[in-house]
Amino acid sequence: MQIDIMTLFPETVGDMMNESILGRAQERGYIRIEAHQIRDYTLNKQKQVDDYPYGGGRGAIMQADPLYRCWAHIRESCAVGRSRTIYLSPCGETFTQAKARQLLADYDHLILVCGHYEGVDERFLEECVDEEISLGDFVLTGGELPAMAVADAVCRMAPGVLPEAACYEEESHWNGLLEHPHYSRPEEWHGRRVPEVLLSGHHENVARWRKKQSMLRTLRRRPDMFREADFQGTKQDRKLLAEVYEELRRDPSTAGLPPQSTD
Ligand SMILES: C[S@@+](CC[C@H](N)C(=O)[O-])C[C@H]1O[C@@H](n2cnc3c(N)ncnc32)[C@H](O)[C@@H]1O
Structure with missing residues (x-):
């Protein structure tokens, strides 16, 4: 380019x-x-x-x-x-x-x-x-x-500029969602601990947690984007989505929920 x-x-x-x-x-x-x-x-x-x-x-x-x-x-x-x-x-x-x-x-x-x-x-x-x-x-x-x-x-998306495509494909706005939160050392700062799952070394659970946080953050901050997102993908995505809706039902501060569709 x-x-x-x-x-x-x-x-x-x-x-x-x-x-x-x-x-x-x-x-x-x-x-x-x-x-x-x-x-x-x-x-x-x-x-x-x-x-x-x-x-x-x-x-x-x-x-x-x-x-x-x-x-x-x-x-x-x-x-x-x-x-x-x-x-x-x-x-x-x-x-x-x-x-x-x-x-x-x-x-x-x-x-x-x-x-x-x-x-x-x-x-x-x-x-x-x-x-x-x-x-x-x-x-x-x-x-x-x-x-x-x-x-x-x-x-930054031109070939060669970043080390690999994942550097920009896993970020906010690539797949219609906002990115999950990030943490770095130390494990505890000002009394705030890094979520345990990120210290577990269990890659599958970490990926699952990140995807769920990404869904939650998008729904809370950008319900307009969430309404447009395509969750027809994996069974795991649909399961996560059901969990997200459950969490949000318990959190009355979240407004503008799109209609539930988890099957
Ligand atoms: C003061 S602005 C001119 C605004 C113009 N009179 C109007 O009301 O649409 C001067 C220049 O800044 C740039 N500019 C200002 N706001 C912009 C924006 N939101 N997006 C892109 N370019 C912008 C444009 O190149 C524009 O010619």
């Missing part, structure tokens, strides 16, 4: 993306992430990239032409394979793990466009952008954090 990020702050983006796991994966050639300074593509001495909005109103708008020149340069010199251009915007489709998986499966190259000020001239979006993605229902000052979030979520 290759990702090119169009931004007014390439150093900030580069610093983040070249660190730790993603930095090492780039050194080893599994992924490539590059940040491009949009100001380098202006035709004026001041390197101005914004101007006033037609129709009046507050703030400034990023002009279409510097964005277009930067985008065209990337398309001509960096694009590989199946390429997609995404504008990070609070008006876009909300980003999810499923979306990250789809982007990794369907494309070899992403161009991520970071807006600033009041946003971007619509004509650039119409001409060059394939889709808009939002990080959530809130407004940030710029598109860099959302772009880095998308790049990170997509690239």
